[in-house]
Amino acid sequence: EVQLVESGGGLVKPGGSLRLSCEASGFTFSNYSMNWVRQAPGKGLEWVSSISSSSSYIYYADSVKGRFTLSRDNAKNSLYLQMNSLRAEDTAVYYCARDGPRECPNGVCYSPWAFDIWGQGTMVTVSS
Amino acid sequence: DIVMTQTPLSSPVTLGQPASISCRSSQSLVHSDGNTYLSWLQQRPGQPPRLLIYKIFNRFSGVPDRFSGSGAGTDFTLKISRVEAEDVGVYYCMQGTQFPRTFGQGTKVEIK
Numbered sequence: 001e002v003q004l005v006e007s008g009g010g011l012v013k014p015g016g017s018l019r020l021s022c023e024a025s026g027f028t029f030s031n032y033s034m035n036w037v038r039q040a041p042g043k044g045l046e047w048v049s050s051i052s053s054s055s056s057y058i059y060y061a062d063s064v065k066g067r068f069t070l071s072r073d074n075a076k077n078s079l080y081l082q083m084n085s086l087r088a089e090d091t092a093v094y095y096c097a098r099d100g101p102r103e104c105p106n107g108v109c110y111s112p113w114a115f116d117i118w119g120q121g122t123m124v125t126v127s128s
Numbered sequence: 129d130i131v132m133t134q135t136p137l138s139s140p141v142t143l144g145q146p147a148s149i150s151c152r153s154s155q156s157l158v159h160s161d162g163n164t165y166l167s168w169l170q171q172r173p174g175q176p177p178r179l180l181i182y183k184i185f186n187r188f189s190g191v192p193d194r195f196s197g198s199g200a201g202t203d204f205t206l207k208i209s210r211v212e213a214e215d216v217g218v219y220y221c222m223q224g225t226q227f228p229r230t231f232g233q234g235t236k237v238e239i240k
Contacts, residue, residue, distance in 0.1 A: 044218075101182070
């Protein structure tokens with residue numbers, strides 16, 4: 001079964017740090033770009049960060065640039081989001097999402113730049 | 129950044145009747161490779177989002193054929209041909225043409 005499982009959320013004080021993890025199973029993790037998307041309580045979806053399959057390209061939302069660091073370990077099928085200098089406005093459910101579904105015409109694979117597999121999310125609460 | 133604007137924000141629908149959601153982008157979503165990276169997601173209450181449609185009109189695996197996507201350039205539509213009780217939730221469009229990825233505000237579909 002294709003699955004993403006997030007962990008590492010919790011309650012942290014403003015200015016504190018947390019490291020989120022996302023463990024993938026059921027697919028070849030190293031073939032896919034990965035993403036984090038967050039959702040503040042009662043609000044819509046906000047893209048946070050993306051990383052290419054080999055970590056060559058990493059992108060961040062302006063709201064987290066300089067504070068969050070995205071990385072991956074393909075040997076461990078895992079994605080990480082290091083979150084520093086946390087603010088109240090970072091309070092949200094953080095979802096890990098896979099780029100897909102890959103299309104492979106003539107043996108060459110492309111991403112449709114959609115998010116096809118999502119984890120259940122991990123809650124981050126920033127409060128004193 | 130590309131701004132995604134959905135209408136309506138709320139859509140009360142009678143069971144068995146159609147529903148339609150519009151999504152407009154602030155600039156064309158046609159990528160330099162010729163593809164248009166517009167997708168639709170459904171989020172049922174208490175659940176993570178689920179991909180319904182990608183690249184405008186391609187249904188994701190397991191998505192019922194009552195869901196369809198259409199559009200081009202900056203104007204896109206998600207249609208549900210006959211709303212069922214399990215379709216209640218919030219629907220989002222998302223553009224993957226450029227970074228930052230951006231979502232519409234969401235459209236809440238509920239049963240009248």
